[in-house]
Amino acid sequence: MQTEMLDFPINPGDAVWSDLAMRRSDLVQHKEKEKGTVSRTSQIVFGERQHLLRVLDSLEGTDLPIARRQQEKRMLEELIHARTRELNQINVAWDEKIGLVLSADAKPEMLEKLAKQAPPEDFYLLRLISEHPRANAKTLNKLAKHPYGAIRENVARHPNADAGTLAWLSRDRSQPLWYLVAFNPNTPPPLQRRLRDRLKRLGENQAIK
Numbered sequence: 001m002q003t004e005m006l007d008f009p010i011n012p013g014d015a016v017w018s019d020l021a022m023r024r025s026d027l028v029q030h031k032e033k034e035k036g037t038v039s040r041t042s043q044i045v046f047g048e049r050q051h052l053l054r055v056l057d058s059l060e061g062t063d064l065p066i067a068r069r070q071q072e073k074r075m076l077e078e079l080i081h082a083r084t085r086e087l088n089q090i091n092v093a094w095d096e097k098i099g100l101v102l103s104a105d106a107k108p109e110m111l112e113k114l115a116k117q118a119p120p121e122d123f124y125l126l127r128l129i130s131e132h133p134r135a136n137a138k139t140l141n142k143l144a145k146h147p148y149g150a151i152r153e154n155v156a157r158h159p160n161a162d163a164g165t166l167a168w169l170s171r172d173r174s175q176p177l178w179y180l181v182a183f184n185p186n187t188p189p190p191l192q193r194r195l196r197d198r199l200k201r202l203g204e205n206q207a208i209k
Helices: 042-060 066-090 094-102 108-117 123-130 137-143 149-157 163-169 177-182 189-208
Strands: 003-005 017-019
Touching: 042 066, 042 123, 066 094, 094 108, 094 123, 108 123, 108 137, 123 137, 123 149, 137 149, 137 163, 149 163, 149 177, 163 177, 177 189
Parallel strands: none
Antiparallel strands: 003 017
């Protein structure tokens, strides 16, 4: 996953991290709804902030009257600051924690600690941890129970997920995680054969149709 540091400072001395590989589906899929509204998880708030940063960048490179540019720039900066505050309300020092996960020095123990401390609403941080190559089996077992589907998908395909976690995910009724579990090398052979047989039968049924 590629990352870069943006020039626009949210807080003095703070690094703002841009996930260039962020999928649009992350913003529009797996939305956890409550009473018809979308919960403002870190995934949503971060996505909004990234869009605002791009608008600000576009504005600064556009030939506009000075007064209008300054006014719109102030408005955008206020909106960006508001979302940074919102991210910090979800999880204190949010940008710094994202930076730790994306760091080349990230250790399994640190990822485990961050996953344990993060509130369930911090979808974005937990998704990054769930796909991190150094996430250990204990961390992945915890994340396998998270409500965000993309996190469970990452765990199902992760090479460090243990047999117990994979067996549990194979029984997930909310999405077809069993397909990912079937091809995970850590899946116990009997379960792997059963899941692959199911996949084969599905393929045969589709061929008949």
